[in-house]
Amino acid sequence: MTDSGLQDVPAVRRPHVEPGKLFIGGQWCEANAKGRRDVVDPSTGKVVTTVAEADAADVDAAVTAGRGAAGPWARMSGRERARVLHRVADIVRRRADELVAVESLDVGKPVSLCRAVDVATTAEIYEYYSGLAQTIQGATRQIPIPSHAYTSREPLGVVGAITPFNFPLILSSAKIAPALAAGNAVVHKPAEDTPLSALLMAEILAEAGVPDGVLNVVTGGGAEAGEALLRHPGIDKIAFTGSTEIGRHAARTAGEALKPVTMELGGNAAQIVFEDADLDKAIGSVIKGFVFNTGQFCMGGPRLLVHRSLYDTVLEILAGAVAGVPVGDPFDPATVVGPMAAERHLAKVERYVALAREQGGRIVTGGKRLELDGGYYYRPTIIAGLDDGSRVVQEEIFGPVLTVQPFGTEDEAVELANGTPYGLAAGLQTTDLARAHRVAARLEAGIVWVNDWAMLDPAIPFGGVKQSGYGREYGPEALESYTKVKSVVIAL
Ligand code: NAD
DSSP states (O other), X not given: OOOSSOOOOOTTSOOOOOOOOEEEXXXXXXXXXXXXXXXXXXXXXXXXXXEEOOOHHHHHHHHXXXXXXXXXHHHSOHHHHHXXXXXXXXXXXXXXXXXXXXXXXXXXXXXXHIIIIIIHHHHHHHHHHHHHXXXXXXXXXXXXXXXXXXXXXXXXXXXXXXXXXXXXXXXHHHHHHXXXXXXXXXXXXXXXXXXXXXXXXXXXXXXXXXXXXXEEEOOOOIIIIIHHHHHOTTOOEEEEXXXXXXXXHHHHHHHHTTOOEEEEOOOOOEEXXXXXXXXXXXXXXXXXXXXXGXXXXXXXXXXXXXXXXXXXXXXXXXXXXXXXXXXXXXXXXXXXXXXXXXXXXXXXXXXXXXXXXXXXXXXXXXXXXXXXXXXXXXXXXXXXXXXXXXXXXXXXXXXXXXXXXXXXXXXXXXXXXXXXXXXXXXXXXXXXXXXXXHHHXXXXXXXXXESSSOOOOTTSOBOOSGGXXXXXXXXXXXXXXXXXXXEEEEEO
């Protein structure tokens, strides 16, 4: 496939992107109703291209293509599927410049981080599941009935993958790679704000030899294309990543049809700095935890809890360090923080900072936009002095904003850390090994980091507890979630 309009993008320059099409059954096609949606460069606010706007008929065509392709793909051996997935990893690495350019343009990601994190991780995910595709196995069970009894793992059929705007490449690969490894077909609906890399990946998967119809990409809005995918009777599982609000709706809808789901939802993690922390390391980790991806990071750590004895010192060091973080054009290799991905996300951050001011919060640094080229820039912001019950502390802001609160005892730190409805990630800084284990065990989160932030790998499962969802991505856990167990008992 070479007609997505996304090829020939020069390395780390703002690319010219031709209008995108839907990818259904191995063909690039216009949407049924000829609908189109603008794609905006968040660093300028200007429309850079358009993509097709799928409706229910397009989703139906994609699911039909998936159903036709799923059987032959499932009947291939795991080793054959592994070869194809490994080629995807190789092509991602070979075409890294294009992927970096497109993803940075679409999301506003700094090119250097996009290459090192988003594109590198995408290749690693395909590589990892290429390995696991060869390990799918059942078990024999010895039972009192004279029989030969065994289990096997079978693919589910066609998976509906719905992804959010913030890590388009990684989050879609975290669904597509294990689903394909297990022998399923996929219909992917990327986020409406950031759909471009999904089209480039469709091209790459086709180039790697993924058969027509095994991956289908329908760009479009949540209310129409997303909803049609959720409700389609030909979909066997919904793999959803997004907000808790939409996730709740998606789980309810899929539950009505008794479809399995994975729900990767919102987060609002705490980073705890204990009095025995290595402060140099802790400061770096805290900053990474809230500015990475301009704070549009489900696993970010926007709530800093600092032991009272270090509170003033940490605030002072942070204020200086954060003010020096380079914010600007994502295509400048020196940039660390780019724009927010869309104007509505910037507006949300502004509303929360205004609320913090109303509630007596003290803006330690930032607290305003950065006016640059008409882009959606917001300065990394630290807010002190808010009560734990403040909405600014409790809710997911999803921008480069850190609230800071002091604590006295370990119990108090754990209580504050666990004191929101979310439970995706949590972290602590300590040099006391016993404390690291003790506190990690008490934190209500799907993943806990000690003495660094965002240590992620395709082999380490991630996912949430509480309002952050259920099910796990990454690791063998994700592969299993795209299979069903069959028991066979043969009388002897
Ligand atoms: P969102 O919930 O607004 O959208 C997510 C996806 O759902 C998009 O593709 C959207 O088009 C689709 N959608 C919207 N309405 C729909 C409907 N009625 N039916 C079906 N699909 C519909 O989320 P977002 O703003 O794109 O992303 C940010 C959110 O995602 C944050 O809450 C963040 O924490 C969360 N997130 C979670 C993880 C995780 O791994 N847990 C990872 C990244 C982002």
